[in-house]
Amino acid sequence: MIAQAKLDAWIGLFSAYRHPPGPHALQQWLNYFGGHDENLASSVLDLVHLVSEHSIQQGYRRSLDRVSGWSPNKRDRRGRWFFAGYGSAGESGQAMLRIFREANNLTSERFQYLFVSARELPALQLTALDTVVFVDDFAGTGTQIVKSWPVTKELLGSEARTFLILCAITRSAQDRILAKTGMRVISPIVLQNQHNVFHNSFNSFNAAEKARLNEYCSRADSRNPRGYGGCGLLLVLAHRTPNNSLPILHVNRPRWRGIFPRYLVN
Numbered sequence: 001m002i003a004q005a006k007l008d009a010w011i012g013l014f015s016a017y018r019h020p021p022g023p024h025a026l027q028q029w030l031n032y033f034g035g036h037d038e039n040l041a042s043s044v045l046d047l048v049h050l051v052s053e054h055s056i057q058q059g060y061r062r063s064l065d066r067v068s069g070w071s072p073n074k075r076d077r078r079g080r081w082f083f084a085g086y087g088s089a090g091e092s093g094q095a096m097l098r099i100f101r102e103a104n105n106l107t108s109e110r111f112q113y114l115f116v117s118a119r120e121l122p123a124l125q126l127t128a129l130d131t132v133v134f135v136d137d138f139a140g141t142g143t144q145i146v147k148s149w150p151v152t153k154e155l156l157g158s159e160a161r162t163f164l165i166l167c168a169i170t171r172s173a174q175d176r177i178l179a180k181t182g183m184r185v186i187s188p189i190v191l192q193n194q195h196n197v198f199h200n201s202f203n204s205f206n207a208a209e210k211a212r213l214n215e216y217c218s219r220a221d222s223r224n225p226r227g228y229g230g231c232g233l234l235l236v237l238a239h240r241t242p243n244n245s246l247p248i249l250h251v252n253r254p255r256w257r258g259i260f261p262r263y264l265v266n
Contacts, residue, residue, distance in 0.1 A: 002030060002042060010045055014259070016052035016238050021259035029259050032248075033216065040209055047204055048249070050236040051189070056167050057103035059188035060135075063165045064104050066186050067133060072106070079129035082116050086134040086164060087148060092240070093136040100135045100165065118155055126160040133163045134183070137237060140244030141229035142173035142180070149181040167237060170195075170244075196232035197246065213246070220256040221247035236260045 007023050014020050021029070026045075033041040051059075064070060069078045083100070085093030101107055101115065116124070126132065134152075139145055145164070156162065164177065168189035177185050194201040198210055205213065217225040224247060226232045231244035241250040241260040252261035 002027070002038065006042070014048075014050060014236075016050055016054075017236060017260055018239055019261065025257075025259050028257065032219075032256065037212060037216075040205075040212060043204065044213070044234065044246075044248070048234050048236055051167060051238060053099065053238040056137075056238060057099060059167055060100045060103040060165065062188055063186040064100075064133070067131075067163055067165075069131065072104075072111075079127070079131060080124075081114060081131045081133070082121075082124065082126075083114055083133045083135060084116050084118055084121070086118075086136040086145065086152075088118070093134065095239070096137050096167070097135045118152065121155040122157055126156060126158040128159040128161075130158070130160040131163070132156065132160050133165060135165050137167045137240070138235075138242045138244075139166060139169045139173040139177065139185075140227070140231045140233065140242055141170070142176040143229070145173075145177055146180045149183075153181075168235060170231060170233075191233065191235065195234075196226075196230075197234065198226055198230070198232040202232075213248075217246055217248050220251045220253075220258070 007026055010026055011020070011023065030038060030041050070081065071077050083097065085091070085095070085097035087093040097115065106114065121132070162183045164183045164185045166185060166187040168191065169185060169187045170191045174185045174187070174190060177183055193199045196202055197205065197213065214225060224243070227245050227247065228243040233242065233245040234249070235242055235245050236249065241262050243250070243262065248256065248258060250258040250260050250262045252258060252263055
């Protein structure tokens with residue numbers, strides 16, 4: 001059995017998640033690994049990178065500061081500026097735009113004109129002098145963003161400067177989005193190959209331990225045992241775990257219940 005002090009440390013560390021795991025959920029999760037792999041499971045939890053909402057807001061502030069030409073004072077900006085959640089209504093971009101607005105002290109009514117929906121973009125008649133900043137949470141492979149880009153580009157209808165601000169991204173997704181869309185991606189967290197548990201450059205586990213982890217991940221999700229796109233991440237965002245992270249962390253099924261579920265299932 002894991003020592004109570006260790007459980008208490010994890011409970012404190014993971015308290016920032018929207019549905020934080022308690023001692024029972026943690027112990028139940030550890031039981032999936034049995035006594036012979038309990039140390040391996042413990043090491044996985046120690047390596048989880050949970051990004052709190054406070055950290056997300058700090059990242060959003062730093063990221064906006066990196067967008068050239070931005071100023072909260074309208075007279076100091078070049079051209080018109082607009083902010084929009086990336087994707088359609090009901091997707092994560094819309095929810096993250098609210099957090100982004102709060103983080104950058106843009107919630108007052110006088111800033112309302114800066115925030116638009118994707119459907120409103122055509123009516124703005126944007127030009128090359130204008131800037132549109134899209135906001136979302138995470139990109140692991142960049143597939144979803146690249147696939148939706150033709151529709152977004154049509155809505156823009158111009159050569160306006162475009163930026164995409166995220167909480168976190170992988171380097172490969174960042175490169176792909178830039179190459180396929182031309183959008184400049186700004187994120188405080190950029191994950192490299194060494195953040196992929198199964199990559200050769202990930203040194204926290206040896207080959208035998210990685211093989212054992214792969215077995216457990218396959219038990220949790222046989223279709224994506226290494227996370228969507230094979231990203232193999234241990235990343236957890238306060239509001240939701242990316243499906244690019246290991247399924248043992250987030251799958252919520254009768255045969256395996258992760259401690260950071262993406263969806264709540266009875």
